[in-house]
Amino acid sequence: MSELTLGLIVLVVTIGLLMVGVPVAFALGGVAVGFLVVFEGFGMLDFVAESLFGYLNSFGLLAIPMFILMGAAVASSRAGGDLYEALDRWLYRVPGGLVISNLGACAIFSALSGSSPATCAAIGKMGIPEMRKRGYPASLATGSIAAGGTLGILIPPSVTMILYGIATESSIGRLFLAGLGPGLMLVLLFIAWSLFDAWRQGYKLTGADRVFTWKEKFTALPKVLPFLAIVIAVLFVLYGGVATPSEAAGVGALLCLLMAIIIYRMWKGVELWEVLRATMRESVMILLIIGTAELFAYMLSLLFITQSLAAWIADLEVNRWVLMACINVFLLIAGFFIPPAGVILMAMPVLLPIIVSAGFDSIWFAAVLTINMEIGLITPPVGLNLYVINGIAPDVNLGTILRGSIPYVGCMVLGIVLLCFFPEIATFLPDLVFGEQI
Numbered sequence: 001m002s003e004l005t006l007g008l009i010v011l012v013v014t015i016g017l018l019m020v021g022v023p024v025a026f027a028l029g030g031v032a033v034g035f036l037v038v039f040e041g042f043g044m045l046d047f048v049a050e051s052l053f054g055y056l057n058s059f060g061l062l063a064i065p066m067f068i069l070m071g072a073a074v075a076s077s078r079a080g081g082d083l084y085e086a087l088d089r090w091l092y093r094v095p096g097g098l099v100i101s102n103l104g105a106c107a108i109f110s111a112l113s114g115s116s117p118a119t120c121a122a123i124g125k126m127g128i129p130e131m132r133k134r135g136y137p138a139s140l141a142t143g144s145i146a147a148g149g150t151l152g153i154l155i156p157p158s159v160t161m162i163l164y165g166i167a168t169e170s171s172i173g174r175l176f177l178a179g180l181g182p183g184l185m186l187v188l189l190f191i192a193w194s195l196f197d198a199w200r201q202g203y204k205l206t207g208a209d210r211v212f213t214w215k216e217k218f219t220a221l222p223k224v225l226p227f228l229a230i231v232i233a234v235l236f237v238l239y240g241g242v243a244t245p246s247e248a249a250g251v252g253a254l255l256c257l258l259m260a261i262i263i264y265r266m267w268k269g270v271e272l273w274e275v276l277r278a279t280m281r282e283s284v285m286i287l288l289i290i291g292t293a294e295l296f297a298y299m300l301s302l303l304f305i306t307q308s309l310a311a312w313i314a315d316l317e318v319n320r321w322v323l324m325a326c327i328n329v330f331l332l333i334a335g336f337f338i339p340p341a342g343v344i345l346m347a348m349p350v351l352l353p354i355i356v357s358a359g360f361d362s363i364w365f366a367a368v369l370t371i372n373m374e375i376g377l378i379t380p381p382v383g384l385n386l387y388v389i390n391g392i393a394p395d396v397n398l399g400t401i402l403r404g405s406i407p408y409v410g411c412m413v414l415g416i417v418l419l420c421f422f423p424e425i426a427t428f429l430p431d432l433v434f435g436e437q438i
Helices: 003-019 024-041 044-056 059-075 078-090 095-111 116-132 138-153 159-168 172-201 216-221 223-239 245-264 269-302 307-314 318-337 341-356 362-377 384-392 398-421 425-434
Strands: none
Touching: 003 024, 003 159, 003 318, 024 044, 024 341, 024 398, 044 269, 059 078, 059 095, 059 116, 059 159, 059 245, 059 269, 078 216, 078 245, 095 116, 095 138, 095 159, 095 172, 095 223, 116 138, 116 384, 138 362, 138 384, 138 398, 159 172, 159 269, 159 341, 159 362, 172 341, 172 362, 172 425, 223 245, 223 269, 223 341, 223 384, 245 269, 245 307, 269 307, 269 341, 307 341, 318 341, 318 362, 318 398, 341 362, 362 425, 384 398, 398 425
């Protein structure tokens, strides 16, 4: 049996397990162990146990639970509501200012929490009812929040970028900066479409009738600014080489937890337990996926599947942009069914040699891949953000939410096209801060 045929069998079995609902970590680990035992013998079982824990014995992985704790502390507080209210008070006179406030709040809160569902829930609980009360179409009110929530995996600090860095052995600092430009680009595209869609559906884009005094504007800031200052400080020490990602994340998590306790009086044991429990649950899930994905990648390499696939694609001699289009289609389809962490850790060991040999920048590709993963968050059958929005606005049916979200998928596709024509959107800041890659 050829390596490519064997690779196809591995792909079919893996997708089959994922399609029937087997958790990503168990699917990857089960396939890896099964094929290692079949082709290398039962002696590989001793290696599996030792390697699985060996893959997780890395100081760099400590950044993941710390950034998750940092986001959980913010997401469990009223920071999202306060952020939304602060932006609304400053932008209320701008035509379409409410939808701009919502998308801006999504962008900022996603940077604070790093979680797409948390962003949708925190901003949507206040933003959706307020937009509908002021006459915005239900599809726009729900679709804009669903799309805005996806920014949580792109704008730094992003756990998704950390996973990409682990899978490709890339600089976390570079990857964070590579997500900033595309993230801001998507915010602008989302705002542009939202304003056009509101006008198209007959909504008159005027400022709110209510007037906020300067005192009311500034009193909305003190609860929000400390969290923003912590994120900026964490990114500053990270980019400045003062601390490693794990050290910066640890300090940031502690400070965010302290701010949540001080500002929002979250000192009850039940509240703190919920923050720690959410952190533990998500961290264990991601770390288990990392360990089994590394084992899966080892299996592919040992059976010479990865190398054979890369050589086969190189021999095709197709235009590299045709190749990139095919990769994007694959990522798009994978994102429909598999969470971002699973796609990155499962696919990158195979894709990285291909994109590098085709002459693409792996840091630039991180932004392209992440936007593909964002699309999966607002498209069926998984479409996690759609169900979160449906949960906080149950009177809006899922079809209306989906109809409002689809145009934002077009904005993301346009964003990928713009990144292909202007890769500097993703690479300018990393090259400016860290110097160009050789």
